[in-house]
Amino acid sequence: MGNALKNIIYNCNQATFLIEKKLAGKITTAETLQLRIHLAGCSVCKIYQQQSILINSLFVGFDSGDFKLDKSFKKSLTERIEKEINKN
């Protein structure tokens, strides 16, 4: 068994690193294999992977429509713009 493979099988630090690298970029074929072997035997990292994907989708799915500026801030913005225009 290669050293890299031996290292990953029991190493959750390295496995979660590869999970992140895979989610946000790409990993090599060897890394894919290492990760697959680790996950086959590690239910904790499997939970980590699910939750990591969930966090990404929560972060990206954030609804900008939920956020509206309040009236007083809009009013002050308008006044600021008027003031700037009148300066010129």
Next chain:
Amino acid sequence: MQNDTGLDIAAKNLHTNPLTWVEKYSDYLYGFAMVRLRDSDVAKDLVQDTFLAGLQQLERFEGNSHEKTWLTAILKNKIADFYRKNASKSLKDLKITETESEQQDFFDAETGHWNEKYRPQAFGLEVDNPLLMKELGVILNECLTKLPGLWFSVFSMKHIDDLASELICTELKLTASNFWVIMHRTKLNLRACLQKNWN
């Protein structure tokens, strides 16, 4: 222009009327900034800065693009500036070393096994329940504000703007290996924070 108020906007033959900006675009721009910054004070400041910068560039706007696109482009630059400043500031920030020592506890230093305290546990929720997801999203936003500025910038640029890792590294002056370490630690922190505050 329909909404012309008769200032010298018509006289200058401008293609945009700043007096309508707040009504037409401020909520949109605020939402755009909030998605990327998750901080309402900063988002408000940048919306205001965008309008003021737009006023400075009025005569250069030739109506080739829609006003909204043009203003959004200005805001994008402001956000990029903010990310850069945020990143360089937090390089000197003590917070980063604190979080670093905290993060070492996630795993046993020798074996790389999860330490008991940080071992992931199922959240025990149905991901198809929109209300629960919304609640979890609120907690996530709180967790995001606790991240070092540099980490937040990296995470947001990667996920919201879907920028290539290489571009983010150039923008924030990071090496590729730092970039991946940050991505990993950010997620470990966010996940632990969610687990701690959920329930």
